[in-house]
Amino acid sequence: MTMHIDAGPRSSIALTGTEFAELDRLIFEDDDWWAMPSAEQAALRHRFITAAVAHHLEHNAAYRTFAESSGFTLADLGAPGSLVRVPQFPTRMFKRVEVRSVRAADCDVFKSSGTSGTQSMVWRDEPSLERLAGSLRPEGDIWRTLYGDVDLDDDGQMVHLGPNRREADGVWISYIMTLVEMFAATRSYVADGVLRLRDVVRDLEGALADGKFVCVAGPPVFMAELLRHMSDNGVKLSAGDRMAVITGGGWKKNESTKLDPDRLRSLAMDTFGLASAQQVRDVFNQVELNTAFIECEHHRKHVPPWVEVIVRDPRDLSPVPAGQVGLMSYLDPTARSYPCFLLAEDFGSAETDNCPCGRGGTTVHIDRRMRTSSHHGCALRLAETVRTD
Template sequence: MTTHAKVTVIDSIRAIDDLIHQRDDAFTLAGAELNELRDELMRAAVRHHWQHCASYRRYAEANEWSLSRLDLPGFIESLPLIPASVFKRHDVSSCAPEKVVQVCTSSGTRGTKSRIYRDGTTLERFVGSIDQGSRLALPNPDIERQLFVLGPDTGEAGDLWFSYVLSIVDLLHPTRFFVTAGIFRIDEVIDALLDESVERPVVIGPPVLVRDLATALRERGIDPGLGARNGLVITAGGWKRANATAMSRRDFEEFVTAAFGLAGDAPIRDCYNAVELNTVLFECRFRAKHVPAWLHTSARDPATMRPLPPGEVGVLAFCDASPTSYPGFVATDDLGSVSREGSCPCGNDSAVLTVVRRIATAETRGCALRLDAEVIR
């Protein structure tokens, strides 16, 4: 029996790495084929964290959950979810300290930062998720593009997760960074965008800095004409502390499209990630954030944390099979909805995530998102 279990785990490790790094059907799998593969990957992930993360095992047992449930249909939606707030108060890890290569922290918008411990395998799979997702966001993804990142490079990003995420895109395409020592070098990025020798430019950054750049272009009467060079803008990270001045998506896209001289189908795409999530979800040209096959996403009733029907808004929850250094079974601080698999005009059949907004602090208190400190410690 033990030998069979080891073979299953090894095969599952190969399967998820093959899916993330080699296969091209992570967003087109659907129906029974998707369910069979995702269940296999998730079973292996649960067994791994059950063995290597004592705090998660205690938490699951306290919720009367055991490994025997892995044999039941729909077991993924029964997995005990770790509230994102737990990562702000406790260290939750499934690997030895010497295996940690990056301690990733959240922005601490609400005062306290989450800490996520990532080993080499977890980071490699995270980069793989960016590579996979960027194929949705970038037309002709195998063609080289020049990326202009409104953020710091890897050396300056440190442990701050959002900055680190932006900084590693240089592994995929030639990249320039325009934040140094916390200062947005807006004049330099404008000069770079005006270089007409740059084909297929992509501006990547948080919406507030994209808006600041667009404002500067309009005030100076400059049109970089990115549309004529097949340019794109990709936003990430949300408005965070600038939420009081946030623009609606429609107003934001109209303003930025005009300021950058963008053209074509959906020249502005958004992506979603959180420090607790080891996968980046990109939009396709129809503005749909597709969910890859190694990730299960659901919206939960805030009062009961039970899964809601497709399309209903609730607390977003993720079961991510890709991290090995921490359990990727997380209830987030975001509200949104999830559509089930269906045909998107872009040709991908995977489920689609819609993010509505962050959960207000008072709402968080009302959600079933509390753990006993004796369970996770």
Template sequence: MKFQSIQKIDFLDDLIYQEEESFKWTEEKISEVQLKLIKEAFEYHYEHCQGYRMYCKKMGIEPCDVNSIDDLCRIPLIPSTMFKLGDILSCDMNEVVKVCQSSGTQGSISKVYRDEKTLNRFLGSIQTSIDQVIEIDDAFCVNLGPSTKEAGDLWFSYAISVVDMIFPTEYFVVDGVFYPDKAYQKLNDMLDEYESLVLIGAPVMFYDLINYMEENKLSFSNSEKLYFITAGGWKRFEGKSIPRDEFIKLIQKYFIGAKTENFRDILNLVELNTIMPECECHIKHIVPWVKVIILDPVTLNPVSDGEIGLIAYLDPTTVSYPGFILTDDFGKIVINNNCQCGRSGIGLEIIRRVNKVESRGCALKIDKKYAKTN
């Protein structure tokens, strides 16, 4: 086969696993690396994913058309809804080691198939992001969700369960039941043993923990060493959702002395092979080898930094499926190489999801083009 490089890119794996200052690259280095890796990834998936190749031909774009950083915006995107409609693969099914499923909060489930290299690169990206953006050392993690084994194929639960590869971790959802009393007691038990404590989970799990503490007239002192990491949003619990500032103040009411800069949110979606962690300034940073494009929802052309549009990702780390994803999220680029935390690269703000009416008018029009090729 002509294009085998994505499976053998030592350079990419070195960046994921060994680069110590990924979030301090210059704009020139970011552009150079993105062009090299994303172009090679496009070549690979064009060759190995028949449905994607047919789609690209219908769109009139081939790998030879991508020769500059601006050309990356021409790479055909796969709407995230397509992962709900069928299997999208650039490898044989027998190479798949994990079937990753979305929570299906809008009525249907996405399935993303990861081979060993793709999954390992995701795990490496988590390590890089936490080490270089959240920057926590010598910590014990109280995970308000299930273990990796219990999470199974549900991607959100799996993604936050793998913090055990970074910190000693204990889980407090067992057989589908959350135990806030045991989580609270574990925090007390570990307070003097570690330099930092990490409390991680979906916002609703924090909310349930606070309810338990309120009902039992409990609070937690010496909270300066705690980090509060949320992930996943409120999802099926919109009735309980509260604005972020109010959420932080609520936690600080019961965790006395908790630092505002120690509240971090992490973004991930099942189709994206990395996470987006918040820095101490509450800006979500994207690893520099992934390109973010914000598109006008009507024309699907790129908009300027600071303008709101549909978020698209060009992720070169995926081997088992094309990582060129048009999401159903509205957002904007809020930082471009000048974050107050000192990190470079893109800072992203997620505004809201596309509603059903809008999806018929923007993202789904690409779905229809793609579906005709299969």
């Protein structure tokens, strides 16, 4: 049974103040987030996250009670390095409780595709969704290393291996992948529960013949299905540098069906005839997180400067040293409608200023999920419900 916790009559108050205006300028107007020094990124994060914590303490009864029970007050965030003290909801909380800091009428509900009783339900209002989309802005420097000087409005074609936004029905990974529509004219190839692979191949060949820059985007499991279909039918392309491949979603259902990113990149290079493995990128997100982490040309996932990543020891939740594997947790100030302060169910690691691409800030590596339930995540559950044609 799901418990409902209402935000209360003050929940329609918009976020205001210098910190949130500056956060929006960074998200929507700055095209090179990682050019600023790491110390400057950390200072901005502290301000943005402190302001977000104050907002949710005021407007979210569940979070306020949770914080009070842990002895936390806003005064705990006075010193640099104090963000580790911010109370973080375990992501399984979103499977059990409706947590909102704004009115339900102002939100859309997004869910993971879990087995019965294990779906995460996340309430997002318009500002939260806009900021999420902003984390994927095609004008960003990290994307420009993928498509260069191509004018995507005139010369781009997006091939989306998933349902359109109307058919996504609130499933988060489907919604995330539809945001590729920001890049260029887009067609989605899952309709009525069928992934139409023959149509995909036909349109890829046609777009390349027309001189378009083509971007194929979808969950890893669907990308693997496309590559398998092309191999089985003896189809190979010669895209050269006129194609990009973007994946997003889960890579592993179980040990026997785990997809290997290096192997998928190799298959994509061979089957599509790509000029470089740098043309294949992955994007990390989960339904509870309101920011996407994008891979650079060296296949490191870069965390935008407004998100604090804390890797914790699963035994006592203390922070672990950089590069050490632990339980991933996030402080994301971009969500107005819910407290995006999360203790996730993934093991991974984080490092700072250690990417060969030269971008400053934090990179993450997601290693594996905790064994807590049969919940496989959006992309893998989506694959279980879609047939191929």
